[in-house]
Amino acid sequence: MSSIIMAQHLRARISLKNKIFAVYMLALLLLALCPPLYLSVSGSTTVLMGIPLPILYWLAIALFLGIGLWVMYLAECAFGEIPEDEELS
Numbered sequence: 001m002s003s004i005i006m007a008q009h010l011r012a013r014i015s016l017k018n019k020i021f022a023v024y025m026l027a028l029l030l031l032a033l034c035p036p037l038y039l040s041v042s043g044s045t046t047v048l049m050g051i052p053l054p055i056l057y058w059l060a061i062a063l064f065l066g067i068g069l070w071v072m073y074l075a076e077c078a079f080g081e082i083p084e085d086e087e088l089s
Contacts (some may be wrong), residue, residue: 017075024068032061 031037044053051059076082 014079014081017072017079021068021072028061028065028068032058 038054038057041057042054046053048056073082
């Protein structure tokens with residue numbers, strides 16, 4: 001394969017990765033900002049693992065955000081988009 005064709009395939013995979021990540025972030029944004037979802041748990045007095053349900057809702061969103069960023073970092077490392085650290089001499 002020529003390098004031009006390989007570069008086009010790499011750009012297509014990177015573009016797909018970015019689209020998937022954008023949809024994932026949009027879903028988390030909707031979970032955080034969509035009032036009906038939060039209001040359905042906000043008045044709850046249910047306690048799971050010692051944490052009230054409304055607080056657990058926000059912690060779950062933060063956890064999923066962290067996992068999404070970590071997966072994005074791993075994907076960018078796999079594609080070689082993150083440069084190697086250079087030692088200072």
